[in-house]
Amino acid sequence: MDLLEVRKLHRSFGGLHAVNDVSFTVKKGSVKGIIGPNGAGKTTLFNLIAGATKADSGTIVFNEKPVHDKPCHEIARLGIMRTFQNIKLFSKMTCLENVMVGRHVKSKAGMAAGFLNTPATWREEKEIREIALAKMEILGIPHLADTDAQSLAFGQQRHVELARALAGEPRLLLLDEPAAGLNMQETEELGKTIAAIKDLGITILLVEHDMSLVMSVSDEINVLCFGQVIAQGSPRDIQKNPEVIRVYLGDDNA
């Protein structure tokens, strides 16, 4: 069954067709990789799905509901969470607080409840804290709970961002170049983490330049070039596709 269906999506900036007539689907429980040269429109595609920018035309159907006309926060509430290419953590907050914000979509205490700090909010707060810590545990960073998020090393910040997205228990997780800036060992660990997240039943859409990572974790790959999908298939097929080799992967024997 398809969790996400993108149909004829189009978005241009001035004369540039960043995303041009893109259609694809993502199966529930799978990991879909999106690769392509720089400027192929991968991040724009992500922003469109997450609702950060609006499409000029085309539809996005998530969990059988059209979401392309919904605001960003609404889409998050429906179960699409994301990480950012250039990490976006909340400054002046601890790691735990950052992750707790990720739980926003699954909790409900409003401002009035916040003012009065009633036993009900109190219980919810405790639950949020526990779940946030549990997610940090999955990523192996529970010891960072009380540290200022912005003082962390790059790789650790990525983990916090990932834990934050997981705290919302999304159905679909959008990972925008999660391996950028990580060394080989960290990338390898990231591969294991992504596999573990997939085992939680979360569908993943992954934009990545690190081929070893994409090829090892993806069930299916889309290749984007100049805003268009030029190839689609399993990692094995993609590696053999002559068009993909020409525009992106390159051929060692050429």
Add this chain to the structure above:
Amino acid sequence: MKRYLPLFFIIAAVIAIQVWVTACDKSFYLTQLTMSAYYTIVVIGLCMLMGYAGQISLGHAGFFAIGGYCSAALSGADCTVFSHSATGNLFVKLGLLMVKQDLYGSSLVQLHPWICFGAAILITIFIAYLIGMPVLRLKGHYLAMATLGFGSIIYKIVLGTKVFGGADGLSGVSPFEITKGFSICGSMAMRVPNYYFAWLLVILAALFMQNLLHSRAGRALRAIHGNEEAANAMGIDTARYKLNLFVISAVFASVAGIFLTHFNGGIGPSEASTMKSVRYVSMVAVGGMANLWGSILAGIGLNFLSLRGYFGSFDEAVFGVILVVIMLFAPNGILFKPGIPWKRKGEN
């Protein structure tokens, strides 16, 4: 429990000061302390808006004035004609209209102060939403300029409106009866209860804000300050949160305006002036921007010094200088830089 510790300090200090001042027979200090307390309520609301949610407002004196002026004008309105009508009669029976006698012994029908209070708050909420909706789309300097514009509009309105007394403002505002035997007014006999009432409001405001800060909504607000785009992606309706907080802080300012106006028995257009707004902002800045307790301390301290006339005729210049100096040398504020002494690491 630890997060409420500063609150107990404040309560202890409030009682200690009252006892000490009364013992020294210097209870005139209580008047300025009461006024400082009301101004501090504005500072508390602004501290949440600016320090934690990162939305600057240079128009909060406007909201203070809206509260004060509305309540003053309404409670001073003569409703004699209205009271003769059928609904008016019902209002009198319900106690919503009060039949009093003026100085010359003729009867005077006025609205109950709580009605005026409610109306003033509703008007504040309405205006805050009206202004906040378009203006909060702006960021940084643009937001500052837009709110500055709002503040000067209110200033010009109160200055040019007859009902609001023009340049003279409104005086002879009637006492605000809270319970039998206690009303908000400037009379000597009411000095001590008034002092405690004002401080009770400060403590409540601080308690509410402290609770909010460590709640889901408070985290959302801080997240907006931290990174608005990411906050939005985490499912936070950033526009709504910002607007709601803006309105809440406006209501805080309005409540302070209402009670202080009844306490002083009057209000003048200077309460709506831009310099007043700048003053509130500078107090939040001195307090350490995102520091609730620091801003309370700064609010009380600076207001008290100003009201006692320590700054002389340079009063307004002092606040301007404070703001410039802070922005230059300590943009994060000077009081209790990040983390207060009694706040353990990791304690929320």
